[in-house]
Every structure is written in C-alpha cells, then in structure tokens.
Amino acid sequence: MVNARDAIEDVGEIRIVTEGLSLTGPMERDRATVPPGDYVSVKVIDTGTGISADKLTKVFEPFYTTKRVGEGTGLGLSTAYGIIKQTGGYIFVDSTPGEGTCFTLLFRAFKSEAVKAAAAPEASKQSAKHADGVVLLVEDEAPVRAFASRALQLRGYTVLEAESGEQALEVLEDPDLHVDIFVTDVVMPGMDGPTWVRKALETRSGVRVIFVSGYAEEHFGDDQARIPNSVFLPKPFSLSELTRTVQDA
Structure with missing residues (x-):
C-alpha cells in the first residue's frame, strides 16, 4: 500500500481485490511453480507511474529501490516477499509504465472444518508460548x-x-519507564542502531538487545560484539522467527 501510494504522483486510485482461485493444474510463472489447489488471491492495484520491464525482476531484491535517495530503503518488498514465502504463499507483480502496477498475492485456502479441527491444539500451543514484558521497537x-x-x-x-x-x-528519557528488550534496525536515517543502543545502555545496562538488518551480520559484527546481551536477526524474518528470538533473548 505504501509503495502504491508513493507511485501515484497526483490523483490516482488504489484498489484491493480479493477472490478465490482454483488451480486444476500447476501454474508456472516467474521461476515459481504454484501447485494445483484452492487459493485466496489478494491483488493490490494502483494507477501510478508503473515499473519498467528491466526493473520488474529486481523489485524483490534487498536494498533495491526506484525511489529517490532518502525516500526508501529498498527493504519493504523484500521483507514482504520473505514473509509470504515463509507462509507458503506466492507474490507476483505486473506493471505497465504510465498505467500502473498490480501485486498479486496467493495463499492456500483452508476449509472451515479443517480450521476448526486444528483450533483447539493450536490455541493451547499459542497460550503456552504467551509471554510478557516491554519491548522498545525501533524501525x-x-x-x-x-x-x-x-x-x-x-x-x-x-x-x-x-x-x-x-x-x-526521547522515549527512554522517562525514568519511570521500564523496558526489557530493545528490538532495533541497524541502518536507519540519522542515528543508527548500535549508536543509540550504546547511549541507552549507559543508564539501562540490563536491557537485552536484538539487532535486525538486511545486511549480513559480519557487516557490523564489531559494533554488536561491543554491546552486551545482544543478538542478531536477519531480514526478512517471519512472525515466528521474530517472536522466538525475543523470547530467547
């Protein structure tokens, strides 16, 4: 949605279209093969500037962006791609310069009976993993x-x-505020993750730290090594990977 909004220079339209899709045979597209079965299709369609053919193959690559400097990091679509793939879904893009872009997401459809049958054990599993604590999320x-x-x-x-x-x-200036864990991006405009964390730990030495980045860990390994109680989580990550890392920190 954010990319669709940014692609519209003046007045335009963004539509979200959902529908059921049944594949009787494999669907091959963009080096991916979607197996036969029932799917839920979600399309995000905009009437923006569109994406040229030579750039379409790169839009899901980390740090690739068609926006001007300072307007994007190039991680939004790569993160979305990772999340969708890790849930067993698919994402495709169609675009015509000057007319707009359509992102199509495909997710496996589940029958209500199957969902009900799985609900009880899944609920007990989730409650067992229920946690508490205060997280300062910086992204x-x-x-x-x-x-x-x-x-x-x-x-x-x-x-x-x-x-x-x-x-x-600024949030941490409140002396009465208790925080258990910092979850922070590494590369950000202005003060980067390791820099602000070091300053924060001067008065909150016991807080655990999770650094999140699309860069390889070794790119800032020395910075992380100098920060106690810190771990690294690479982007893109799934919901379960994030929560597990926070629970284990």
Missing part, C-alpha cells in the same frame, strides 16, 4: 514496524514504537 520503515509490533503484541508483549534512534532515546 524507520512503517510497514515493517507495524508487522513486528503486531506480532509481538499477539504474544503478550507491551510494545513501544519509535521510528528513529533519536526518538527512541
């Missing part, structure tokens, strides 16, 4: 921050959000 990309915040709240955590290192330090 400059709003869609990624919203996904991570929702995932942690569903596990029982109280989540405080900040879109920058500077804002995170």
Whole structure:
C-alpha cells in the first residue's frame, strides 16, 4: 500500500481485490511453480507511474529501490516477499509504465472444518508460548514496524514504537519507564542502531538487545560484539522467527 501510494504522483486510485482461485493444474510463472489447489488471491492495484520491464525482476531484491535517495530503503518488498514465502504463499507483480502496477498475492485456502479441527491444539500451543514484558521497537520503515509490533503484541508483549534512534532515546528519557528488550534496525536515517543502543545502555545496562538488518551480520559484527546481551536477526524474518528470538533473548 505504501509503495502504491508513493507511485501515484497526483490523483490516482488504489484498489484491493480479493477472490478465490482454483488451480486444476500447476501454474508456472516467474521461476515459481504454484501447485494445483484452492487459493485466496489478494491483488493490490494502483494507477501510478508503473515499473519498467528491466526493473520488474529486481523489485524483490534487498536494498533495491526506484525511489529517490532518502525516500526508501529498498527493504519493504523484500521483507514482504520473505514473509509470504515463509507462509507458503506466492507474490507476483505486473506493471505497465504510465498505467500502473498490480501485486498479486496467493495463499492456500483452508476449509472451515479443517480450521476448526486444528483450533483447539493450536490455541493451547499459542497460550503456552504467551509471554510478557516491554519491548522498545525501533524501525524507520512503517510497514515493517507495524508487522513486528503486531506480532509481538499477539504474544503478550507491551510494545513501544519509535521510528528513529533519536526518538527512541526521547522515549527512554522517562525514568519511570521500564523496558526489557530493545528490538532495533541497524541502518536507519540519522542515528543508527548500535549508536543509540550504546547511549541507552549507559543508564539501562540490563536491557537485552536484538539487532535486525538486511545486511549480513559480519557487516557490523564489531559494533554488536561491543554491546552486551545482544543478538542478531536477519531480514526478512517471519512472525515466528521474530517472536522466538525475543523470547530467547
């Protein structure tokens, strides 16, 4: 939705279309093979500027962006791609320059009877994993921050959000505020993750830290090594990977 909005320069339209899709045979597209079966299709369609053919094959690559410098990190679509693939789904893109773009998401459809049958054991499994604690989540990309915040709240955590290192330090100025874990992106505009965390730990030395990044861990390994009680979670990550890392931190 954010990319669709940004692609519209003046006045335009964004539509979300959902429908059931039954495949009687395999569907091959973009080096992917979708097996036969019932699916739920979700399409996000915009009437923006569109994407040229030579760029379409790169839109899901980490750090690739068609936006101007400072307007995007190039991680939004790669993160979405990773999440969708890890749930067993598929994502495809069609675009015509000057006319707009359509992202199609396919997810396996489940019959209500199967969902009901699985509900009881799944509910007990989730309750067993229910946790508590206060997490300060620092991420400059709003869609990624919203996904991570929702995932942690569903596990029982109280989540405080900040879109920058500077804002995170402002939140921590409250001496009565208790925080158990910092979850922070590494590369952000302004103050980066390791920098603001080091400042915060000067007065909150016992807080555990999870660094999140699309870069390989070795790119900032020395910074992380100097920060106690810190671990690394690579992007893109799934909901279960995020919550498990927070629980184990």
